[in-house]
Amino acid sequence: MKKILLPIIISLLMSSPAILNAQKTAEGTVYVDNNNNGELDGNEERLFGVAVSNGSDVVKTNEDGEYSIQINEDDATIFVIKPAGYRLPVNELNQPQFYYIHTPDGSPELEFDGVEPTGPLPEAINFPLLEDVQKNEFSVLLFGDPQPYTEREVEYFDKDIVSELEGTEEYEFGITLGDIVGDDLDLFQPYIESVSKIGLPWFHVYGNHDMNFDANSDSLADETFEATFGPPTYSFNHGNAHFIVLDDVVYPREDGESGYIGGFTDKQFEFIKNDLEYVSEDQLVVIAFHIPIFMPDGWGRTFRIENRDRLFDLLKKYPNTLTLSAHTHIQKFHFFDDKDEWKRLEPHIHYNVGTTNGDWWSGQVDERGIPPTLMRDGTPNGYAMLNIEGNEYTIDYKVADKPEDYRLSKWGPEIVPQDSWHGAELYVNYFLGNEYTEVEFRVQNEWESWRPMNKVEEQDPHVTKLRQKWDTADELPEEGRRPSNPIQSSHLWKAGVPNNLPLGEHTIEIRVTDMFGRTFTDEFKYEIVEPNQ
Known part of the structure; x- marks a missing residue:
């Protein structure tokens, strides 16, 4: 057997030097940051069995809290997959800090700034976690499409949505489901400053209006998003729920058509498969992306059905699942069954969340100076609440500037x-x-x-x-x-x-x-x- 394998290995080593040279090893430690100083101190606990990913592979830390993972030398993001019972550190704008971007030469020159050059790979990329109370019952805020095209529309968002949530203690964290801004990526910063007033850790999904349209490949279309919010594909645990956030915007398209389409890449499927290996079947799996996996009436083909089928195949052993999207500026539940290649008896529920900007801030402004922005299906603008208890959930929707019982x-x-x-x-x-x-x-x-x-x-x-x-x-x-x-x-x-x-x-x-x-x-x-x- 050795006589057969050795020439093959030698041949691969000789024929693929570029591939081998492009690989490096990222190493580090996941630990409990007792004093929240972002430094690994000698007396701080190293955590065993915590997952770390490069966006494709997933490894777990050893008994000393150490991990080692292969990365592409030129462009890679390494992130920790937060376990339940811990919190992620946040920066001064309440953005979770769970990743390291390794781009030695930085992003290419684009209209909007991307990632600055990071230089050589550090000797250690450590991930601090903060201890937290394990909660199996909690609520999450869901924002669809703030999508401001101007600073004035950021002000609408701030007055209409953020102002009534400032200082809330009812929720664990929030997720914005893409189209954070409307093509002008300079508006990321005023948006972040607004949503940070809520005072919660806030996660972000990449949307089709959040991309660098002057990028010549899908891998580069998210450079400004990545520089601002981190990886567009990642996961974390909270309570008995496992959250997966996915970039489902493919741009440019690969089918000869212009523009973008909804879908996932082979690398993302590899990540989902490897990630789910460490997720027990009794957990609730919540997957958040921007473009819905159903075809909205009159829109034509907006998502690659073959990608949806492949996702459903990876989820088939999980009895408790939910997928979330925005994008359409309406509110809709879609139920998938066996005719849609869903592999379980109970339908899979996909919730297409109503948007914070409603019908793109349309209509005549009211006495507050804000448009009524009623969506085309009659849903007023507002935000959703995902209420989780164990591996089950309910959903509420709060209309902006209305009482909680206005349903x-x-x-x-x-x-x-x-x-x-x-x-x-x-x-x-x-x-x-x-x-x-x-x-x-x-x-x-x-x-x-x-x-x-x-x-x-x-x-x-x-x-x-x-x-x-x-x-x-x-x-x-x-x-x-x-x-x-x-x-x-x-x-x-x-x-x-x-x-x-x-x-x-x-x-x-x-x-x-x-x-x-x-x-x-x-x-x-x-x-x-x-x-x-």
Whole structure:
């Protein structure tokens, strides 16, 4: 056997000197930074069994807390995969510090600055962790697409979203699901300064409006993002949940078409496979990226289906999974089953999160100086909360500048003629609704039993009215921008407004039972009047 293998090995060594020379070994220690000084002191505990990755391979520290991993000499990022029960150090702007970028010559010259030259590989790349209370019940903030195109829009974001969350103690950390800014990467800094006011560690997903469009390869399109936020693909543990953050923006495309498309690279799949080897099957696996893995209606092919199938194959042994995205500027749940190559009996849930900037900060500004920015499906702008207990979860959505119990909008008449042939209709838009949601109604003091409302795929009347206001105006308002056209909403219900009741005011009670079994109620008031003769 040795006589056969030795010539092959010698041949590989002689034929691939460039490959061998490009490989170096990164080494270091993962430790508990008791005094939070960022230095490995002699009395500090070294941590055994902590995962460290180069974005492809994943290794674990030995009994002395030491790791060793091969990297590409010219361009590499090494990061620690935080275990549960620990916190990551953060900088003065609450950005988690868990990675080291090794780019000896720095990023190529681009319109927006990338990574500065890092020089030779350090002798040791150590990762400090901070001890924390193990929490199996916690909540996470989810932001979709802040996407400011100007500093004024950063101010909108700051006033409308950040201001009501400053100093909150209800959440463990936050994640922005891409499109952090709108093409102007100089706005990364004012955005960071704004979101840091919340006071939580904040993770970031790479979006298609966060890239260097003048880059000539996909590997270089994230240089400014990387310099600002760190690696676009990484993972960490919190409680009994394992979070994987992925760059799913492929630019330029590889199929001859222009622009970008959603998908993953072979290197990312290698990382996911190696990462999941250290994730137990009883954990909740949450994967966050920017472009959704379903095809939004009317958008064409926006994600490489073969990549989704490959991801599902890697997740098939995990009974508790959730994927998150943004990008569409609507809010939608999508359920994948066997016809989508999902390998488990229970559907896989993908949550496409409503955005913080709504409909791109459109509409006429209100008394606060902020546009109403209602999304095309009738979802107001706001943010989501992922509430985790063990390996299970629920999701909430908070509308900006509204009470916490504002979960749905209603549209119906103020008055209806008694016994009219052409009855009016009541619409209910439950912002977190889907095919597993039940919406019922009854007339207070008139009906004892609840009756179902019909789930419909129609345009939300609120959105239609806003657009008509702009299109029928004689002149444009002094401030504001025309909103986008309405689309069919995936979370809209309607029913006829009863008019065969006594004259006077009536109250319609509304009851929503959501996919998590939670029940919410609301009311709609209207008046029945004498019909015109």
